[in-house]
Amino acid sequence: IAGITQAPTSQILAAGRRMTLRCTQDMRHNAMYWYRQDLGLGLRLIHYSNTAGTTGKGEVPDGYSVSRANTDDFPLTLASAVPSQTSVYFCASSDGLNYGYTFGSGTRLTVV
Amino acid sequence: LAKTTQPISMDSYEGQEVNITCSHNNIATNDYITWYQQFPSQGPRFIIQGYKTKVTNEVASLFIPADRKSSTLSLPRVSLSDTAVYYCLVGDLGPAGNKLTFGGGTRVLVKP
Numbered sequence: 030i031a032g033i034t035q036a037p038t039s040q041i042l043a044a045g046r047r048m049t050l051r052c053t054q055d056m057r058h059n060a061m062y063w064y065r066q067d068l069g070l071g072l073r074l075i076h077y078s079n080t081a082g083t084t085g086k087g088e089v090p091d092g093y094s095v096s097r098a099n100t101d102d103f104p105l106t107l108a109s110a111v112p113s114q115t116s117v118y119f120c121a122s123s124d125g126l127n128y129g130y131t132f133g134s135g136t137r138l139t140v141v
Numbered sequence: 142l143a144k145t146t147q148p149i150s151m152d153s154y155e156g157q158e159v160n161i162t163c164s165h166n167n168i169a170t171n172d173y174i175t176w177y178q179q180f181p182s183q184g185p186r187f188i189i190q191g192y193k194t195k196v197t198n199e200v201a202s203l204f205i206p207a208d209r210k211s212s213t214l215s216l217p218r219v220s221l222s223d224t225a226v227y228y229c230l231v232g233d234l235g236p237a238g239n240k241l242t243f244g245g246g247t248r249v250l251v252k253p
Contacts, residue, residue, distance in 0.1 A: 033184075064243070071228065072185070072243035088242070119184045121241075130177075130241060132184025 033133035050105040052120030061103040065116040110140045150248040159216040163229030174212045177228040
């Protein structure tokens with residue numbers, strides 16, 4: 030089934046540790062996005078990539094980095110996790126022509 | 142991206158029609174209006190998108206007045222499974238505008 034795969038589904042991480050959240054899509058969409066969702070705050074854009082080889086900063090990029098080596102993969106890295114990064118992280122993609130984004134099922138991250 | 146304002150929550154009963162109005166007073170000429178639905182522990186799901194007048198699909202209808210400063214998502218004959226958070230988003234479909242900004246959404250509770 031075409032869509033977005035995120036891994037892991039959940040993780041408990043010690044503060045200060047490095048963590049990479051994985052995101053893979055099989056729809057050949059050009060654009061990909063990372064959002065975080067905190068209770069009562071909706072979704073906030075962390076980073077985005079309009080096409081392979083390019084990335085950009087969203088609303089809340091600090092503490093996160095991304096790369097887009099190919100069309101399908103868009104990993105999100107927390108270099109040194111802090112408790113405020115406890116959240117649910119959603120990866121999304123689109124064909125860049127409309128707002129019919131496809132979202133993954135999310136990664137629930139707890140930093141302790 | 143245009144700022145949107147929508148009610149925080151709404152209650153309804155099975156079989157009723159639910160109408161959620163979103164205000165977007167500073168919508169730009171190139172902006173489209175898109176609605177997403179999010180169930181607990183899932184990523185948002187595209188519902189409907191429009192530019193002006195009325196759009197209808199198998200899930201919902203979207204009403205947009207001539208001045209486009211607001212829009213109304215209409216869910217006909219809701220069931221318990223329609224309990225979710227509904228997000229209104231406004232933005233440019235072009236590559237530079239393809240970065241969705243989600244507000245807090247409207248939490249719809251459908252009661253038996």
